[in-house]
Amino acid sequence: MQTYEAMMRKPYNNELCTKLFRELMTKPKDDEVITEILEASLPVLGRVLQSNFRRIQPGTEEYEEVVSSVPLSFYLYLTNDKFYEKYYPSTESHFSFLYGIFRYEILNVLKRVKRFQRSDMDMPHSPVMAMNLSTASVAIEYNTLLKELPNFLYEEIKKRLRFTNEENLICETIAYCMILGPEFDGTSIVPRALLNQVYEIGHEKVEFFEHYVRSNIYIILFNYKKQIDLMPSIMDGAINTAEYSVQEIFMEGMHSTKQPEFWVGVESRENDRRKAESLGYGGWYART
């Protein structure tokens, strides 16, 4: 596993970068490709720091903030649709393009750090601590719980099912609809059409299987409740350093439009705003 710092010290390979960006065009928002792109393009961040920001030395608050939150904002750019469309045909412009992005982001970070220093406040942790890619060295538990909880739940429930053959299939499909459900319009609701078909096959009412699966979901969630309660909220991290909140990114990962309510720590942006105002960050929050 590599840290961002280790990635920044690596040599830059322009050919690899162009190849990866072309791959991203064919598979937009693909996690594996995005992580590879991050790995390939973070050396440019190292060059920008060396050439334009020599005062920022490792160990300082600013350096840590740059290392943690610039990759995040770059990740957010990558998850956006078609932002790189202009650049992908040419093979030479990638370096300058990445250079511009990183320089701009570093300036943003420095502005934010300065704002906090002026008001004699500690710099809050960046949301990278709470949400991160698989390459990050920090917060692996949070990563698994945030990003992989739905998959994890689905696998746990598969293990727990005590029915066989067709009934097992029914339970699996219901669990899939409830937890992941991208094929059913992303609403995570068990569609009636499916259940009506299943009704003829099963020995019991389908409603029973639905209750059975849901109670199992709750049992698993209760076993993990302590960990869920301990997880930091967005306010514990930075209030809103990125364009998207952690919750929104997580929802993208879940392929659903519904709020993930089981995640107790994370709150909506409105609540964050309210919280920020109660803590006296109101003006700052409004500006950003």
Add this chain to the structure above:
Amino acid sequence: MLGHNSYQLDKNGVFSIIPSTFSRLEAVTELLSIYMASDPIILGIYSSLGSRVVEFLNIFGGSYLDFNPNFNEEQLKYTLMPEIKFHFGDEVIDKLYKSFSGQVIKVPNSNTIKVIVRDIDIFLNVSIEKKQLKSPTVKKLADHYKITPQEVYWSVKRVRKVLSGG
């Protein structure tokens, strides 16, 4: 997609669990039994489970439980008894069979339970007038349960009304 019209009972509650309460859970459950005194199902569950009522209601909310003592193993397979046995233990199942023998009960919907538990927790923490809406405890509670301070006031009012018998 066809047919999404309210098949699932807890539409929004597939993943949601009750956040841990501010006051002691025993105090909340005691007051819950008083608050829901008109509901025999909750009273029966409270007598057999004690302070774990909230957990039980959260897990099995909205589902049917068949307490038929004459069921075979195959018939028991199509009830939720194995889940109760696995999570709560044998003693709890015996007590539940004593209180609900031969009945099919429907556990109240988990969303309503969540609202009631939230209201009781708020009631135990603050007894407010309308002037005190800006107090820090109210803000803390409102943030915890994701509601507005006004709703905190309403929930206190609701619980007070039921407990006074109005």
